[in-house]
Amino acid sequence: MKHFDVIVVGGGHAGIEAAHAAARMGAQTALITLKADAIGVMSCNPAIGGLGKGHLVREIDAMDGVMGVAADMAGIQYRLLNRRKGPAVQGPRAQADRKLYKAASQQLTRNQKNLEVIEGEVADLTTENGRVSGVVLADSTRISAASVILTTGTFLNGVIHIGDQRQSGGRMGDKPSIKLAQRLASLDLRLGRLKTGTPPRLNGKTINWDILESQPGDDDPVVFSFLNKQPLVKQISCGITHTNEKTHDIIRENLNRSAMYGGHIDGVGPRYCPSIEDKVVRFADKTSHQVFLEPEGLDDNTVYPNGISTSLPLEIQEQYVRSMRGLENVEIMQPGYAIEYDYVDPRSLSAALELRNQPGLYLAGQINGTTGYEEAAAQGLVAGLNAALSSQRRAPIILSRTQSYIGVMIDDLITRGVTEPYRMFTSRAEFRLSLRADNADQRLTPIAIELGCASQERTQNYLRKENALSAGKAKMDAMVITPKEAVSHGFKVNQDGQRRSVFELLSYPDITFDLLAVAFPDLNEIDAPIAAQLSKDALYANYLERQSRDIAAMQRDEAWKIPADFQYLNLSGLSNELQQKLQTARPSTLGQAARVDGVTPAALALILAKLRQGRREKVA
Amino acid sequence: METIFALATARGKAGVAVIRISGPSSWDAAAHLCGTLPAPRQAGLRVLRWHEEALDEAVVLCFEAGASFTGERVVELHIHGAVATVTAVLRALGESPELRMAEAGEFTRRALENERLDLAQVEGLSDLIEAETEAQRKQAMKVLSGAVGRIVDDWRAGLIRAAALLEATIDFADEDVPVDVTPEVMFELNRIETDLRRELARFSAAERIRDGFEVAIVGRPNAGKSTLLNALSGREAAIISEIAGTTRDVIEVRMDISGLAVTLLDTAGLRQTDDVVEAIGVDRAVERAKAADLRIFLLDREEIPLLSPEDDDLIVYGKSDIHSSDGLSVSGKTGDGLDVLVAEIGQKLLHRTQGAGVMTRERHRDAIQAASQALGFAKNEVMSDYDRPELAADYLRMAARSLESLVGRVDVENLLDEIFSSFCIGK
Numbered sequence A: 001m002k003h004f005d006v007i008v009v010g011g012g013h014a015g016i017e018a019a020h021a022a023a024r025m026g027a028q029t030a031l032i033t034l035k036a037d038a039i040g041v042m043s044c045n046p047a048i049g050g051l052g053k054g055h056l057v058r059e060i061d062a063m064d065g066v067m068g069v070a071a072d073m074a075g076i077q078y079r080l081l082n083r084r085k086g087p088a089v090q091g092p093r094a095q096a097d098r099k100l101y102k103a104a105s106q107q108l109t110r111n112q113k114n115l116e117v118i119e120g121e122v123a124d125l126t127t128e129n130g131r132v133s134g135v136v137l138a139d140s141t142r143i144s145a146a147s148v149i150l151t152t153g154t155f156l157n158g159v160i161h162i163g164d165q166r167q168s169g170g171r172m173g174d175k176p177s178i179k180l181a182q183r184l185a186s187l188d189l190r191l192g193r194l195k196t197g198t199p200p201r202l203n204g205k206t207i208n209w210d211i212l213e214s215q216p217g218d219d220d221p222v223v224f225s226f227l228n229k230q231p232l233v234k235q236i237s238c239g240i241t242h243t244n245e246k247t248h249d250i251i252r253e254n255l256n257r258s259a260m261y262g263g264h265i266d267g268v269g270p271r272y273c274p275s276i277e278d279k280v281v282r283f284a285d286k287t288s289h290q291v292f293l294e295p296e297g298l299d300d301n302t303v304y305p306n307g308i309s310t311s312l313p314l315e316i317q318e319q320y321v322r323s324m325r326g327l328e329n330v331e332i333m334q335p336g337y338a339i340e341y342d343y344v345d346p347r348s349l350s351a352a353l354e355l356r357n358q359p360g361l362y363l364a365g366q367i368n369g370t371t372g373y374e375e376a377a378a379q380g381l382v383a384g385l386n387a388a389l390s391s392q393r394r395a396p397i398i399l400s401r402t403q404s405y406i407g408v409m410i411d412d413l414i415t416r417g418v419t420e421p422y423r424m425f426t427s428r429a430e431f432r433l434s435l436r437a438d439n440a441d442q443r444l445t446p447i448a449i450e451l452g453c454a455s456q457e458r459t460q461n462y463l464r465k466e467n468a469l470s471a472g473k474a475k476m477d478a479m480v481i482t483p484k485e486a487v488s489h490g491f492k493v494n495q496d497g498q499r500r501s502v503f504e505l506l507s508y509p510d511i512t513f514d515l516l517a518v519a520f521p522d523l524n525e526i527d528a529p530i531a532a533q534l535s536k537d538a539l540y541a542n543y544l545e546r547q548s549r550d551i552a553a554m555q556r557d558e559a560w561k562i563p564a565d566f567q568y569l570n571l572s573g574l575s576n577e578l579q580q581k582l583q584t585a586r587p588s589t590l591g592q593a594a595r596v597d598g599v600t601p602a603a604l605a606l607i608l609a610k611l612r613q614g615r616r617e618k619v620a
Numbered sequence B: 001m002e003t004i005f006a007l008a009t010a011r012g013k014a015g016v017a018v019i020r021i022s023g024p025s026s027w028d029a030a031a032h033l034c035g036t037l038p039a040p041r042q043a044g045l046r047v048l049r050w051h052e053e054a055l056d057e058a059v060v061l062c063f064e065a066g067a068s069f070t071g072e073r074v075v076e077l078h079i080h081g082a083v084a085t086v087t088a089v090l091r092a093l094g095e096s097p098e099l100r101m102a103e104a105g106e107f108t109r110r111a112l113e114n115e116r117l118d119l120a121q122v123e124g125l126s127d128l129i130e131a132e133t134e135a136q137r138k139q140a141m142k143v144l145s146g147a148v149g150r151i152v153d154d155w156r157a158g159l160i161r162a163a164a165l166l167e168a169t170i171d172f173a174d175e176d177v178p179v180d181v182t183p184e185v186m187f188e189l190n191r192i193e194t195d196l197r198r199e200l201a202r203f204s205a206a207e208r209i210r211d212g213f214e215v216a217i218v219g220r221p222n223a224g225k226s227t228l229l230n231a232l233s234g235r236e237a238a239i240i241s242e243i244a245g246t247t248r249d250v251i252e253v254r255m256d257i258s259g260l261a262v263t264l265l266d267t268a269g270l271r272q273t274d275d276v277v278e279a280i281g282v283d284r285a286v287e288r289a290k291a292a293d294l295r296i297f298l299l300d301r302e303e304i305p306l307l308s309p310e311d312d313d314l315i316v317y318g319k320s321d322i323h324s325s326d327g328l329s330v331s332g333k334t335g336d337g338l339d340v341l342v343a344e345i346g347q348k349l350l351h352r353t354q355g356a357g358v359m360t361r362e363r364h365r366d367a368i369q370a371a372s373q374a375l376g377f378a379k380n381e382v383m384s385d386y387d388r389p390e391l392a393a394d395y396l397r398m399a400a401r402s403l404e405s406l407v408g409r410v411d412v413e414n415l416l417d418e419i420f421s422s423f424c425i426g427k
């Protein structure tokens, strides 16, 4: 029997990232997936990044992960969202060439040391002394491992709906995972059902592009990976069209034939990604919706019409698509559909993404109730690192809310669970001003280096930048001037007699680095990218001081670990309702407990008291 | 570590109240109030002063770090238990920048963290906590019912709306959401800020308890106001004459009604007049009467008053010795109906001290003050020339957190709910 340190089941975005992370940590890793040539397939929108999501990609990249690098190998239109707003809320996004993205993922996977790809369907799990010890494939092959990570996405009991037709499937053209779903059902986990949808794919050759508005990428593209400076492939534009009254009429008349409105689907869908049926019904007074026509690749005619996902029957899809300007004669290459699937209540997971009552088994990606490539990949990274660490008998790595969007997401998932497919937003991060896409490397690469999952190249690259940043900052801190001097250079500051460093001046909204460099030519020694980064750091410096106090308070609470077997039930003083909520969420730190819905400071003090008591009894 | 303070004894009238201050700045803060501190573990009698004003005479006790309930430096102020005294001292502490009001359970929590509680105490703690959560629940219920509840719900909705609009322009910049949300955000922020300010002013109910209420007697000349005042106060304070218009200036008499300090105002008779001097008196009377906490309208039957009574005002029919009538009627001369009137006044004023109820707590005042400040900053950011919604949103988050004890937790899910129900998100 073959043995690995880590087995990853599933070759989607979570699976790829998990397998690479484990392999980078030096664990012998197997990536088992249904089809090896489907590794890196984008099931839905051919785009990576966005608000919150772009932050996740940067963080994955800072940990030397795959997604940012692969996205840059495939990025055909870059846009930095919120470019005119502050850097804390700017999100890099790119259209990706579907084929290039897949090719990049597979190439990177082939080149990754310690990583072997195995094609097959995982049908069962094996256990030894209560710990997961490996998997069994559909052809009965057994493979053993110290840790197993499941990243099976929408495949668990997947059911695809188009109009009133339903068929089982993991996504279009793929079989669902039934046996594995049954096996999970036997593990006594809380399972739920969610749904999501995708629009029909159009033949770009049949679109009248000439009469449509086009949306080009940014003039100075901002790429994903900290290792890259500019796009690696040719850049293109997207088209824009709109739905109209006629489109809406067609949809309204056929609502009862939609899988969702015909009552065929019970799963809960994401509100931020509604189907066109939803939009027409819920926002009845809107007479038009924007539709982005996104080419799926440089040498691919498939077009992804962003904004009109649906589960209407094919002929209705055809009718309503053709009612739109520029799409009068369009051909549908693949119908839109909705998919329903099982997910595992993520409150059964630890912050390392290990199932609390099934040691050795990790879950990552859509299986945990999230949606989106970036969310999946970020979880894959964490599960991969921790599965490897566990196989090496090392302590888990937990990224916290105060440190990263990844930490925010995982903390949200494991303490609050999900009610609809979970997607990242910047508003979920309470320390948004310090957790920026631009400083992801400063926040996380040192951790990656210490863990041992960063390559030589990544490490060198980062240390060089870090040295330049500290040197630049030190230089600016050392240049201190009086308010009078500031004014003599044309900078408006309070005449309060306070001396200020040039770095402090940089935090003023109307004082830019370039202006400073005119007044203080010494600053020209600082490279432009370093200067740009220092400007971003300076911009929020005053706010960060306040946030750092909140961060410290949260960290104090995080330092209080709650043992896995802590008894909330019958903890006198806690209301029944809170007992139940805490018992379900099983927070692993006092900080997490504080974020469980309804928990009061008094309840926290009570938990703390019990923790102390437990500790004393052990000592005694 | 921040320094925190709170009333350690139960709220309400009592002989003695103990305020506890714990944390590194506790001694300094106390010294600020009482001058020199007694030696640790020795009681010292001190006058507490704030901005030159003597607040109370107190027994002051200092504890060194490592030898106190919480394990930190602690000061206990044993003060007189009157509600007004306690409120004044808590407010003074609240105004010290290095101090903040303790959260529920925070002293106990610090004690736990600093290993100051033994096993028995820990076990006894659950009862304490039960009491605390029950108290919190009751308090929340009280806030959330009735008129206060409606204001608070309104703040919550406004905060959520404003924050959701800002967050929508941030998180859904690539979607079909309005680009310029400034007018609506400013509208909401201004509205809440005005309300918060008004609420801060209402804390004066607590002040009233300390400084007393004003009750004005109003009516046309010769209605018998002065007679009534004299009868109520039991002494001839106002000049009584049969010529209409004698009481030109406002006459004040302080008395105790149902345990509350009340200043009765006898105002000039309200009537149109050509006499310049009298007209000034009438104007002044109207002003004072309007500003008073309560008005007693002394009327004849069928008379329509010149100044219109407010909801809570009392209407009595005077000179019941002349006209016999039913309803609330009094006679300053015979004393008929005076006890009923006094009881009525007392009841109305007492009701107000409760009506202010939950909002008079210093903790809430601190919260409202902090929130209103944060809203001010948020408004600056919204109106600034730089497109920095993230900074405005950050201040709004602060405001919401400050008001948490009043409006409940405003969670990101609430914002997302608002966004998804107002805008068609989803390309």
Ligand SMILES: Cc1cc2nc3c(=O)[nH]c(=O)nc-3n(C[C@H](O)[C@H](O)[C@H](O)COP(=O)(O)OP(=O)(O)OC[C@H]3O[C@@H](n4cnc5c(N)ncnc54)[C@H](O)[C@@H]3O)c2cc1C
Binding pocket: A009, A010, A011, A012, A013, A014, A015, A032, A033, A034, A035, A038, A039, A042, A043, A044, A045, A120, A121, A122, A123, A151, A152, A153, A154, A155, A170, A171, A172, A176, A177, A180, A196, A197, A198, A273, A337, A338, A339, A364, A365, A366, A367, A370, A371, A372, A373, A376, A377
């Ligand atoms: C129809 C549809 C619509 C979507 N719409 C959106 C959207 O609107 N917005 C959005 O953000 N995201 C959307 N997505 C989600 C996005 O594609 C996923 O969130 C993301 O790809 C999840 O990644 P994953 O790695 O968790 O799973 P997946 O990418 O689904 O990968 C699962 C992998 O597991 C493998 N596998 C499954 N079972 C087994 C088994 N038993 N043995 C071996 N291998 C197995 C599969 O072959 C596959 O490689 C949609 C997905 C689909 C299918």
